[in-house]
Amino acid sequence: MLITDPNQADNPIVFVNEAFSRLTGYAHQEIIGRNCRFLQGPDTDRNDVARLRDAIAAKTPIELDLLNYKKDGTTFWNRVLVSPVFDGEGQLSYFFASQFDVTLERERLSRLERERVDLESEVARRDAELIASEQRLRFALKAGQMGSWSLDIQSQRMMASEGCKENFGRPVDEPFTYEDLMEAVHPDDRAMRDQAVTTAIAKGTLLDVEYRLLTPGGEERWVQIRGQANYRADGTPLSMVGVSQDITDRKRAEEHRALLAGELSHRVKNSLAMIQAVISQTLRRATSLEEAGEALQARVFAMAAANDLLVQQSWEGASLRDLLGRTLAPFGADDGLHFRLAGPNVQLPPRIATSLALAMHEMATNAAKYGALSVEGGSVQIGWDIGTEAGRRSLRLNWAETGGPPVSAPDRTGFGTTLIERVLARETDGKAVIVYAPGGVKLTVDVPMLGDDGATLE
Incomplete structure (x- = not known):
């Protein structure tokens, strides 16, 4: 992915991640400051380029496939998604763009199209013979x-x-x-x-x-x-x-394929919407591009950790304990000193797993910067259990920091707090409350659930 600054001349690239460099073959220093057109070449469709240019001028999102060129001159099909990012006053701040290499997909579709044409041609030939006779x-x-x-x-x-x-x-x-x-x-x-x-x-x-x-x-x-x-x-x-x-089997296969495509589209849209919200909020609150880049990479890492677990389980859900271990690993979750986890086995559905991973990462980041994990001897206790909340069975998770420096409420609400108390609550249909107690920050999350064994959550 990359970010461009439309407020500078020629809308230059101001941020790229490592995946973009690997995809294109260009080093970081060869990319920053250039307009994205350096990836275009003689066979790039001018009409597609014009559509992209018009969308950028209109400050509207666009998704399209472009034939681009790598540094070594080889071509690849690049599925580009460009979205404008506005500040709190509605002014355009940046353009965010994600890129996916869809060369193999395009080749496969082209091959299938040729096969379809060949098949229809053969059927037509046979029909003509049968009609004539x-x-x-x-x-x-x-x-x-x-x-x-x-x-x-x-x-x-x-x-x-x-x-x-x-x-x-x-x-x-x-x-x-x-x-x-x-x-x-x-x-x-x-x-x-x-x-x-x-x-x-x-x-x-x-x-x-x-x-x-x-x-x-x-x-x-x-x-x-x-x-x-x-x-x-x-x-x-x-x-x-x-x-x-x-053609019963074929129809059933088509229905199954459509179901899978719809589910994939739903998951991708949800993920992109969350990523876009994280990017927008991070850029709006960051004091520098470097700070924004580091925060974005850390938050995307937390979402990726949850995604990896879900992929391993075929998107059927993720274990809460495994999710915490994976998300908090960079903060010392495996050393037995900084974190203590206690609770029954609970399987989280995809939507809640992703949101909770992001929230736990925010809590751990704040603890490492300002709280219990910023000093020797500090630790975090995370416990969860199944109980009843407002007449409904629910999962309650408690985060409690001890052994850290004295705590006081911040002067302003940061994006991390907003994400935890609002976004997490909305995504899980529950509630999340942060308390800045003198002895350490505390977080309580209540998530409604279905089923007697706590394996399926709303």
């Missing part, structure tokens, strides 16, 4: 779950292969009429199916329709029907011939 389609294979059929349009008499009968869940040794086929169509898909057949006959176009059906046993399946009408010299339709295919 006016023969029933007999090329269905059981392994492909395909069948053939023919229909006399005037008498509505239909002939179906064994494969076609199997597609509709019918015994292969029993008759299967056009009325049986019509009755099998799912009630919600009948109008669509009828319209597709009517249009194909009226216009002489290829019939290609997918719809649900109900077998005699009540099972719901998906079929794809393809066919072509034959006509007299005067244009009167005589018959249709075509093929059927059971």
Whole structure:
């Protein structure tokens, strides 16, 4: 990722992380102070560049794929997300940009597109051969779950292969009429199916329709029907011939893929929204770019630690104890001196795990700078348990610092306090309270939960 300063001439880059340097091959000192256009080259789409320039001029977010060039001259597809960052008075302060190398994804999609075109070309060729010969389609294979059929349009008499009968869940040794086929169509898909057949006959176009059906046993399946009408010299339709295919597995795979894509989009949007909020608040409150960079890297590290745990668990959740150990490791959580953890096994859902990791990192950072972890002999006790809050079962977590310097409430509320007391409470639908007791800072977090074992939280 990088940050640019639009208040300077040519909107130069003022911050980049190590991942950007690894991606582009440029060293940090070769990047700072330059406009992002140095990654463009002769094959970069000028229209895409113009769209990016217009969005920056309009101070609006934009996401697009650009063909960029690395330092060694090799090209890569860069998915760029640019977002403006405004100060408390609504004035533009910076542009934040994230970059993802999507070269392999683009190549894979291109390959799939070529394969799709080749497949459709082959299907069209076969359909043309079958129409020309006016023969029933007999090329269905059981392994492909395909069948053939023919229909006399005037008498509505239909002939179906064994494969076609199997597609509709019918015994292969029993008759299967056009009325049986019509009755099998799912009630919600009948109008669509009828319209597709009517249009194909009226216009002489290829019939290609997918719809649900109900077998005699009540099972719901998906079929794809393809066919072509034959006509007299005067244009009167005589018959249709075509093929059927059971596409139930494909439809289920598409639904599963759509579910995964939706879940991924939801998680990415949530993560980006949180990162954007952290960046905006950090830059707004930082006294220097160096301070902002260090704070951003530390906070992103805390979120990344939670993300690593969630990935290991396939995003099913994360252990609270493991989350604390991973997040607080840079502050000495493993030495047995600085932290004492006590509580039952609790599994946190992704949204709460990420928010709590960020909050614990903020508490530890403040403790290391000003509190119990800033002096020899200071320590932090973190305990949690399952109890009842306002008539609901909840997880209560307590943070208590001891052995540190005298504590007094700060003159102003920093971003860390705001994040803990407001953001954490909002994300968990609970509450978080910080108390600046003379003997040490204390934090109490209450998170509503579901289930008797505390494994699933709201």
